[in-house]
Amino acid sequence: xxxxNHPTALQQWIEDIDEIVQAEVNGxxxxxxxxxxxxxxxxxxxxxxxxxxxVRTPLRxxxxxxxxxxxxxxxxxxxxxxxxxxxDYNEIVSVKNIHFFSLCEHHLLPFFGIANVGYIPNxxxxxxxxxxxxxxxxxxxxxxxxxLTSQVAQCLNEILQPRGVAVVMEAYHLCMMMRGVEKQDCLxxxxxxxxxxxxxxxxxxxxxxxxxxxxxxxx
Ligand SMILES: [Zn+2]
Numbered sequence: 001x002x003x004x005n006h007p008t009a010l011q012q013w014i015e016d017i018d019e020i021v022q023a024e025v026n027g028x029x030x031x032x033x034x035x036x037x038x039x040x041x042x043x044x045x046x047x048x049x050x051x052x053x054x055v056r057t058p059l060r061x062x063x064x065x066x067x068x069x070x071x072x073x074x075x076x077x078x079x080x081x082x083x084x085x086x087x088d089y090n091e092i093v094s095v096k097n098i099h100f101f102s103l104c105e106h107h108l109l110p111f112f113g114i115a116n117v118g119y120i121p122n123x124x125x126x127x128x129x130x131x132x133x134x135x136x137x138x139x140x141x142x143x144x145x146x147x148l149t150s151q152v153a154q155c156l157n158e159i160l161q162p163r164g165v166a167v168v169m170e171a172y173h174l175c176m177m178m179r180g181v182e183k184q185d186c187l188x189x190x191x192x193x194x195x196x197x198x199x200x201x202x203x204x205x206x207x208x209x210x211x212x213x214x215x216x217x218x219x
Contacts, residue, residue, distance in 0.1 A: 009099045009112075016067070016101075034062040068103055071140030079137060080159060083127030090163075092207060094118035095131045096214040104175050105142035113171030113187070115149075116211045119156055120163040120196055120203070126156070145171055145190050153192035164195030164203065168211045187216055 038058040042049040049058065098115040115135050138151045153167040168191040177184055196203045 012099065013101065017064075030059070031062050031066065034065065035059055038062055067140070068101070069141055071137045074137045074140070076134070076137065076155065076159070079133045080126065080130055083130050084159065085125050085127075086123060087121065087125045088123065089121050089125060092118050092120055092203070093125065093128075094207065094210060095128055096210065098132045098135050100135050100139040100169075100171075102139040102141070102143045102145075102148060102171075104173060105144060107175040107179075108142070109174040109178065111143075111145060111171045111173040111175070111188075113169060113216060114214065115152065116166075116168045116207075116214055117152065117156070118166045118197070118207045118210075119160060122161055122163045124160050124162070126160060131156075145169060145173075145188055149190040150192040153194055157194050162195065164193070164197040164200075166194070166197040166204070166207045167192045168208070170216050172216075 035058040038061045101112040
């Protein structure tokens with residue numbers, strides 16, 4: 001399980017929740033229809049939405065869902081924001097250990113883990129801080145890990161036209177851990193290899209070796 005070994009990811013999660021609660025206090029742009037739906041859901045689960053602990057829950061859940069699906073309305077153009085530079089660098093550029101949180105589209109339960117992203121430039125590089133933001137843009141949607149992985153890779157492929165892109169994601173899925181098979185230690189790994197990473201075994205292995213050193217399993 002990731003939590004005890006990853007205080008930074010846990011910290012980030014707590015900060016995100018704090019942010020959501022703060023936005024709720026500020027109280028603008030409330031989605032009353034979504035709140036009413038959550039309230040109804042609580043009733044259907046046999047709860048009393050009027051009891052003290054639940055009074056503000058519909059508001060919080062609506063806010064949380066809006067934040068966790070905010071990737072739909074993010075603009076790639078704004079994220080990239082002219083941070084693409086001409087540079088003659090021909091080796092693998094990689095950003096490792098990008099923590100992400102997403103929601104599985106089948107159960108609306110979180111899946112979370114790390115992404116390792118690499119590319120080989122073809123005259124253009126992107127500001128490194130933009131890569132985690134691109135991961136976030138696709139993660140904050142209702143997702144499948146497989147699709148999330150290929151969307152991040154395709155996105156970098158389109159904006160950089162590099163020699164190759166590689167994305168490897170490892171995640172724990174709460175829908176597997178909390179229900180169904182209840183496999184507590186089951187790590188799902190997905191990868192998408194494009195260009196040189198797909199055609200050149202040595203390049204692919206170089207990247208995968210690097211991912212092995214930054215795997216959730218190695219912690
Ligand atoms: Zn699921």
